[in-house]
Amino acid sequence: MHTPTLLIIAALLTGLVTAVLYAVWSFNRNIPGLRLWMLSFLTGSVFGVSLLVRERLHEVVAVVVSQATVSLAAYFCLMASRAYMGRRPFSHVYAVVAIATLVALSVFFTVVHPHQGMRFVFAGLGAGICYLLAAATLAQGGLRRVPARYLFALVAGLHGLFLLLRPALFQLGVAGAPGEAAGAGLVAQLSQFVVLEAIVAVVLLAFGALILANEYITTELRHLAEVDPLTSVFNRRAFLTLLxxxxxxxxxxxxxxxxxxxxxxHFKKINDTRGHRAGDDVLRHFVMLALRCLRKEDVMGRLGGEEFAIFLPNAGDGGALAVAERLRALVQAQPLLATDACPIPLTVSVGVTLCADGDSADSALQRADEAMYLAKERGRNRVETLAKPAAAHAVHAATES
Structure with a gap:
């Protein structure tokens, strides 16, 4: 298959990918980086078209368009990767300066001092670096947990490496040819190989971008299913599963x-006297204070209403009591500073238990719940513990929240 046909296929394929990504982005505009990936493929489409009509353009115009578009496509891919990973974008000023410099050098080695080897070097330099940086940006989070990121990173990294090594490939091909005619034929074959590599890269990068979009949507759905929307801690079902x-x-x-x-x-009293909005603020305020007392491996969940639960792996009975007491004191010492009224004082009753052999999540929570009601029965704003299963206290129904 000759090179013009391959270029047509590449341009059509890149345009199709752009349309698909635009359609996905239209319905999922909250996916970070997706719009930039769409712009990357759109710029790639312009690059493909510029190669097809290159013979009809002035030489300088053709060089400027091709160099600028291939660099922009790679830069958009890098920015998309950083956006997807939640990283701050680079200053666009640096990108403009870098791309303008590459364009100027390409024009110089095309018109002022023609040198095909240097043109190849600058044609892939900026793009290759951007794709390698995009690969390094995405290759994080663990292969088993987020394999889509590593797939995209692998393709982007290999493509970037190929762009950087492409001048050496052509140089070796020309140097190894026995004659001028053979050298020209080998260059034509290498050009076809370059276009084929670009087609494969387009397909795999588009596939990777769509998988990343799916990964983000799946993560968001899991977040909605597992996390309490008001306080952003685990809901009851997710907490019990983790427990x-x-x-x-x-x-x-x-x-x-x-x-x-x-x-x-006395949370019901806060709702009745200050309103449900203030009650919501109190719940978020409490969670913020609680998280300050916990380690990264500790897990917190909202069981319902104003009741929360926490488990602390490898903390021990003494460690858990220390955390509970520190949390109780912190909540008492830091009332919610309301914007429209006086501060809202807050205290908590805490029940602590140690999981025993044969415990299930429900039985462990029930025992901790009994300890919490014991704290309420003994005056609130205190920590109580039950080391062994105990009969349920009759104060469940009698003690108001």
Missing amino acids: DKAISSAQRTQSALPVMVIDLD
């Missing part, structure tokens, strides 16, 4: 797993 897994792990490793249940004292 079950933690109990199984603790029993296998014979390690301690403390569980605590926390209830906000």
Whole structure:
């Protein structure tokens, strides 16, 4: 298949990919980086078209358009990767200066001092570096957990490496040819190979971008299913699932797993006197304070209303009591500073238990809940513990929140 035909296929394929990404972005505009990936392929389409009509353009115009578009396509890909990973974008001033410099050098080695080898070097230099940086940006998070990122990073990295090594490939081909005619034929074959590589890269990068979009949507859906929308901690169902897994792990490793249940004292009174908006602010304020007392491996969930639960892997009974007391004191010492009224004081009652052999998530939570109600029965704003299963206290129905 000759090179013009391959160029037509590449241009059509890149245009099709651009249309698909635009359609996906139109319905999912919150996916970070997707618009920039679409712009990357759109710029790539312009580059493909410029190659097809190159013979009809002035030489300088053709060089400027091709160099600028191939560099912009790679730069948009890099920016998309950074946006997807939540990183700050580079200053566009540096990108403009770098691309303008590459364009000027390409024009210089085309018109002023013609040198095909240097043109090849600058044609792939900026793009190659951008694709390698995009690969390094995405290759994070763990292969098993986010394989789509590593697939995209692999393709982008290989493509960037090929762009940087392409001048050496042509140089070796020309140097190894036995004659001028053979050298010209080999260059034509290498040109076809370059276009084929570009087609494969377009397909795989588009496939990777769509997989990344799917990964983001799946993560968002999982977040909605597992996280309490008001406080951004795990909801009851997700917390129980994680607690079950933690109990199984603790029993296998014979390690301690403390569980605590926390209830906000007199929360109903806050809602009745200050309004539900103030009540929501109190819940978020409490979660913010609680997270300051926890380690990264500790897990917190909202069981419902004003009741929360926490489990602390490998903390031990003494460690859990220290955390519970620190949390109780912090909540008491830092009332919510309301914007339209006086501060809202807050205290909590905390129940702590240590998971025993044969415990399920429900039984462990029930025991911690009994300890929490014992704290309420004994005056609130305190920490109580139950080390062994105990009969349910009759104060469940009698003690108001």
